[in-house]
Amino acid sequence: MSLPADSSVLATSLRTDPCGLLRRHDVGRTVRLGGWVHRSRDLGGLVFIDLRDRTGLVQLAFGPGWSAPEVQASAAAVGVESVVLVEGEVVARDADRVKADMDTGEVEVRVTALRVVGPAVTPALPVARNRGDKMPAEELRLRHRYLDLRRPELQENLILRHRLLQVARRYLSDNGYLELETPILTKPTPEGARDYLVPSRVHPGEFYALPQSPQIYKQLFMCCGFDRYFQIARCFRDEDLRADRQPEFTQIDIEASFIGQEDILAMAEGLVVSLWKEAGVEVPRPFPRMSYAEAMERYGCDRPDLRYDLALQDYTPVFRALDFGVTSTAIANGGRVRGLVVPGGAAWSRKQVDELEALAKGAGAGGLLRVRFAEGAYDGPIAKFLTDDARAALALREGDLALFVAAPDRISSPALDRVRQECARRLDLVRDTDRRFLWVLDFPMFEEDPDTGALAAVHHPFTSPHADDIAAHPDAPAKWRALAYDCVLNGTELGGGSIRTSDPAVQSRMFALLGIGDVEEQERRFGFLLEGLRAGAPPHGGIAFGFDRIAMLLSGATSLRDVIAFPKTTAARSLFEGAPVAVADKDLDELHIAVAADVTRGAISPDGQGA
RNA sequence: GGGGGCGUAGCUCAGUUUGGUUAGAGCACUCGACUGUCACUCGAGAGGUCGCGGGUUCGAGCCCCGUCGCUCCCGCCA
Numbered sequence: 001m002s003l004p005a006d007s008s009v010l011a012t013s014l015r016t017d018p019c020g021l022l023r024r025h026d027v028g029r030t031v032r033l034g035g036w037v038h039r040s041r042d043l044g045g046l047v048f049i050d051l052r053d054r055t056g057l058v059q060l061a062f063g064p065g066w067s068a069p070e071v072q073a074s075a076a077a078v079g080v081e082s083v084v085l086v087e088g089e090v091v092a093r094d095a096d097r098v099k100a101d102m103d104t105g106e107v108e109v110r111v112t113a114l115r116v117v118g119p120a121v122t123p124a125l126p127v128a129r130n131r132g133d134k135m136p137a138e139e140l141r142l143r144h145r146y147l148d149l150r151r152p153e154l155q156e157n158l159i160l161r162h163r164l165l166q167v168a169r170r171y172l173s174d175n176g177y178l179e180l181e182t183p184i185l186t187k188p189t190p191e192g193a194r195d196y197l198v199p200s201r202v203h204p205g206e207f208y209a210l211p212q213s214p215q216i217y218k219q220l221f222m223c224c225g226f227d228r229y230f231q232i233a234r235c236f237r238d239e240d241l242r243a244d245r246q247p248e249f250t251q252i253d254i255e256a257s258f259i260g261q262e263d264i265l266a267m268a269e270g271l272v273v274s275l276w277k278e279a280g281v282e283v284p285r286p287f288p289r290m291s292y293a294e295a296m297e298r299y300g301c302d303r304p305d306l307r308y309d310l311a312l313q314d315y316t317p318v319f320r321a322l323d324f325g326v327t328s329t330a331i332a333n334g335g336r337v338r339g340l341v342v343p344g345g346a347a348w349s350r351k352q353v354d355e356l357e358a359l360a361k362g363a364g365a366g367g368l369l370r371v372r373f374a375e376g377a378y379d380g381p382i383a384k385f386l387t388d389d390a391r392a393a394l395a396l397r398e399g400d401l402a403l404f405v406a407a408p409d410r411i412s413s414p415a416l417d418r419v420r421q422e423c424a425r426r427l428d429l430v431r432d433t434d435r436r437f438l439w440v441l442d443f444p445m446f447e448e449d450p451d452t453g454a455l456a457a458v459h460h461p462f463t464s465p466h467a468d469d470i471a472a473h474p475d476a477p478a479k480w481r482a483l484a485y486d487c488v489l490n491g492t493e494l495g496g497g498s499i500r501t502s503d504p505a506v507q508s509r510m511f512a513l514l515g516i517g518d519v520e521e522q523e524r525r526f527g528f529l530l531e532g533l534r535a536g537a538p539p540h541g542g543i544a545f546g547f548d549r550i551a552m553l554l555s556g557a558t559s560l561r562d563v564i565a566f567p568k569t570t571a572a573r574s575l576f577e578g579a580p581v582a583v584a585d586k587d588l589d590e591l592h593i594a595v596a597a598d599v600t601r602g603a604i605s606p607d608g609q610g611a
Numbered sequence: 612g613g614g615g616g617c618g619u620a621g622c623u624c625a626g627u628u629u630g631g632u633u634a635g636a637g638c639a640c641u642c643g644a645c646u647g648u649c650a651c652u653c654g655a656g657a658g659g660u661c662g663c664g665g666g667u668u669c670g671a672g673c674c675c676c677g678u679c680g681c682u683c684c685c686g687c688c689a
Binding site: 041044047050059063192241245459 | 647650652680681689
């Protein structure tokens, strides 16, 4: 719950108190309250109403000793979710009537006057839910969001979200960061995710884009001399959704000048620590660090979940000596044999291990080799190929299951990553209360297309390479590491960023390597940032955190939809107001837009059907 | 773009396997009873285009085809 230090500011001309804060020390006071009828219990001679506002519930009691007959009659008649104003006296409950699981359970309000100011139709969804009730369908919750958002759980999530926003603002502002806003109508970006486009009325055939992030603007702020910037920025990406992905989302976006990587990491750790502290969790600093290379080698993943180990190892030397076709071929083709040892995995059935193999194949691997060591014997298709040396090198212990993928790293890493995660889940190694923060550093500057060999920026084209890597391998950019970093918690990426290139010479080298050496092409795509950088740019860098995901983690929600007031469905629709919709021809004409006739469809109507 | 799950009363679900009389339950709702409940209790009642369209059949909630919506995942997305 988020309340002002002095909760009396919540008093208004219509109410003296919020509902959920009445306590024993209020006994004897005459109070006026306003709220929603959460539940009511009509006993004939007595009526009880649980009155709800965002601070909680309090029991109203109506009885012949203190309520006039007409007051009691309207209390008995008022429907749930109606809004009422009441006046009455706070009284202590008898000891045997105290409700211990209710914050206001020691008191109740004996009502002398009641006004139904907002009568409610029977709600389409229950707001007050009984123990064991299942949640209404997501579709209905979104369609009737005005009711869903009344539920105390969702209110708590959004109130926590508010508190986290305040903490972020306070932390950054106290550290000299300026909250600066950037445009929502902006220029389409040439790469990355698909843009949401907005047609221009004034300029026929031209379009704005909604920002995927304020990336370019925040670098321009650095060029302007606003040397510390932040923004709680709404970002838009027109890609397909997931439980943890919405088309519009919120980032805590940060950029600073005259800094190096260590400055950003320290500042960002401080922010994360203060956010988690607000949610009641102490996080130790500094966060451990791991290079991208080590993360990929040991976990097959650039955001490893360190709550359990099950680290991957390189078994190529073991298999190189064996006469086994699959592994020999893979090694001869430049691949490696990597794998992991699963203690206790030998107890799994053939079928269970087949399921792991299916996961590995789903991630692109050709197969998953297995060997188990149980009751002193090796078992599995490759068991008979194992020499004494190989057995010694594997060092399996009783009950172990060893799993291998023989392939190039770009295939074995994602496959073994999935296998490792599933093994941890099966062995129940994941403790929800564990929080393993991690910085992943030294991302590669480029990734090579396995077919064409073309280079693409892993982060973005303005990320700075390690100066020593350029010096050591001037002609092997694939070996360059970037000054880029990700903040990871329990296998989830919370945020990431980089130190930017501010040296024009390095920047043009980067463009050339990325295949955009043509100056006109550079200007067309990045002109306004390049102009800014040429006009005198300080060394700068930054980071952005996915705020919705952080709010989701800290509230314990399992979907972003539970920490966003009005989220979209997986089809990017807003069921509440019914967006998107077809618009009148007149509006399209003004925008110089024509809709292809065969895709014209109406908005969804209340029965869920297309018009 | 592809795959899985779901769609029956206001809400949550059963019924679909094997097509067959009038589609059921709990909660909510309406009416009645009840002076200490807090998931009040008890009695009575009302409430259904079985998502939508088409097909097969003497007959479809159930089988087939299409479609719409929600959801999870892959692709996509940093």
